[in-house]
Amino acid sequence: REPLCDVCVQRGSAFSELGLSIHFYSQYLTQIDHDEICEIVRSVPPEKIPSYRYEGLPVGEHAYAGCLRYYSTGTLEDQYLSNDVLKRYFEAALGTTKVMLRLTSHHDFEAACFHHGIYIPQGVVGEVCRSKGIRVSTWNTAYRERCFVFSHEDTYHHTLLDEPVSAWKDMTFTDRHDQEIRQYIESRWLGSQDWIYFHDTPDDSLDTLVQETGVDIAKPIIGMLTNVMWDAQLHYRQNAFPGMLDWILETVEYFRQQPNLQLLIRVHPAELRGIQASRQFVVDEIRKAYSELPANVFVIPPGSNINTYAAMLRCNCVLIYGTKTGVELTSMGIPVIVAGEAWIRNKGLTIDVTSREEYQQVLKRLPLAESRLTEQQVREARKYAYHFFLRRMIPINSIVPTPEEKIPFKVSIESLEKLLPGIDEGLDLVCDGIMNGTPYIYRSEEK
Structure with a gap:
């Protein structure tokens, strides 16, 4: 059986070459935490999970959404082992919540940026960050080639609805x-x-x-x-x-x-x-x-x-x-x-x-x-x-499509100089939005 952690650990190892601190779940979860999580998972009926809140956060909603995505269905009714799988997502959601609550208590984060902003773990990460007053940015691939959608505070599924x-x-x-x-x-x-x-x-x-x-x-x-x-x-x-x-x-x-x-x-x-x-x-x-x-x-x-x-x-x-x-x-x-x-x-x-x-x-x-x-x-x-x-769809010059690959794009730069301010207007806009909270709007009309 292929180890489940290999893919994520391999991708995360790229950051170690930059000398950045990498935090692991195991650093922030104790045996007592594991026991508490297992007891919650055991005691909460599957039908109650979608509405379950932990420390005031809607962790069950994200667990349920992630499980639906896993099955690629709009309901878990009649799906093989769906209750067991939902409980595994619920367990992961609770674990992520505990990790993030402890991580944000030990370190003073000003901003966070991560993919999608829903499902597990991203949805729960966002919930904790917002509860702690940490500025949140989420991103996803846009329809236009080499473009991405970034949003402040919540998933673009919600922010594009509520955008003034x-x-x-x-x-x-x-x-x-x-x-x-x-x-x-x-x-x-x-x-x-x-x-x-x-x-x-x-x-x-x-x-x-x-x-x-x-x-x-x-x-x-x-x-x-x-x-x-x-x-x-x-x-x-x-x-x-x-x-x-x-x-x-x-x-x-x-x-x-x-x-x-x-x-x-x-x-x-x-x-x-x-x-x-x-x-x-x-x-x-x-x-x-x-x-x-x-x-x-x-x-x-x-x-x-x-x-x-x-x-x-x-x-x-x-x-x-x-x-x-x-x-x-x-x-x-x-x-x-x-x-x-x-x-x-x-x-x-x-x-x-x-x-x-x-x-x-x-x-x-x-x-x-x-x-x-x-x-x-x-x-x-x-x-x-x-x-x-x-x-709203921001072009990033250093991203190129790879239509034949499982991941449809990759970073393509000849040197780090290509990432310096003033080289890629879209990338500058994204960095400014993450660091300073400026709008994620690429003003194409001024070009």
């Missing part, structure tokens, strides 16, 4: 910037400027859409875009539903009773083509509830080459839960209704609902009388899209 409109509302946005973001959004149909994309040969033919799905373009079509079931399953206060599946099934049921409307569901291609393929599929879940799909509900499966954007352009409006595609759709003038944690929420550009009752009232308005946004609304949507894709 003032961060982009008053930015310079000329016809040149409008053309620039339009060209980038068009490039996303093929993924030509991205290192995260899901189709090599997307098909935008209307004939293909009709032949594969059976949808009738002469009748009103309402689009629906799903997410991968397991991704970033953290509680967010503005979600109208407990989870995406509840939203999907309630929507299908509504349309079943509305034969004059058509629902066109585009299942996220990442169910099959993501870095971590899903093990719970939207189509299967719908079939569990409906042995036969309602006659006015049509599905584009995850493996289909039908172009998502082209399909949604045929719709009166689009229903979304957490997909970032709402940013592009509003930029194309398509009205979007948001029921979950999509990043386009709270920008004044979409119809945002926060409860089941509110969602039902919005559905009763379909098809929308105005099937396209106004010219001014589209201009504002493109301004936000510019901010989202070209300002």
Whole structure:
């Protein structure tokens, strides 16, 4: 059996060459700690783990999200050994919490920067740091090639939702910037400027859409875009539903009773083509509830080459839960209704609902009388899209893609001089943000 620690220890050893202090869990956990953790894990029932708090911190939520990610499902129901695996994640979460509480008590940290900001251990690390008043920065790969998203204080899953409109509302946005973001959004149909994309040969033919799905373009079509079931399953206060599946099934049921409307569901291609393929599929879940799909509900499966954007352009409006595609759709003038944690929420550009009752009232308005946004609304949507894709996604020159490798990028520098201030503007911005708390906004509009 391959030792479990080898990979992390090997990567961490790179820091020892720089003469930096490396802290190990074993330095901060005693046998008494281990015994206490084991007793908590033994005594807390699996169904209570997601809501469990330790020292006031939501460690159970992060353990549960990490376990869902491990199984690549949106629920642990009927998953082999799921209770045992969840308890192992819970144990790791508790251990990380104790380590971080002790580490931050022994050392005076001013700032912390780490990947993602959710799951185990990063989510718990962030919770402890924030509780201690330590400035937190989190990062993740962005869609655009050689770009990264950094956020202050919390995971970008939350900060991009709560980012104040003032961060982009008053930015310079000329016809040149409008053309620039339009060209980038068009490039996303093929993924030509991205290192995260899901189709090599997307098909935008209307004939293909009709032949594969059976949808009738002469009748009103309402689009629906799903997410991968397991991704970033953290509680967010503005979600109208407990989870995406509840939203999907309630929507299908509504349309079943509305034969004059058509629902066109585009299942996220990442169910099959993501870095971590899903093990719970939207189509299967719908079939569990409906042995036969309602006659006015049509599905584009995850493996289909039908172009998502082209399909949604045929719709009166689009229903979304957490997909970032709402940013592009509003930029194309398509009205979007948001029921979950999509990043386009709270920008004044979409119809945002926060409860089941509110969602039902919005559905009763379909098809929308105005099937396209106004010219001014589209201009504002493109301004936000510019901010989202070209300002929040920070280019780092020393990072190069490695598409054939398991890790899709690497650091490529000839000497440490390439890392000096003034050489790489994006890297300078990131360093300034970590050290001084300045905004993680790359001002492309000034270039």
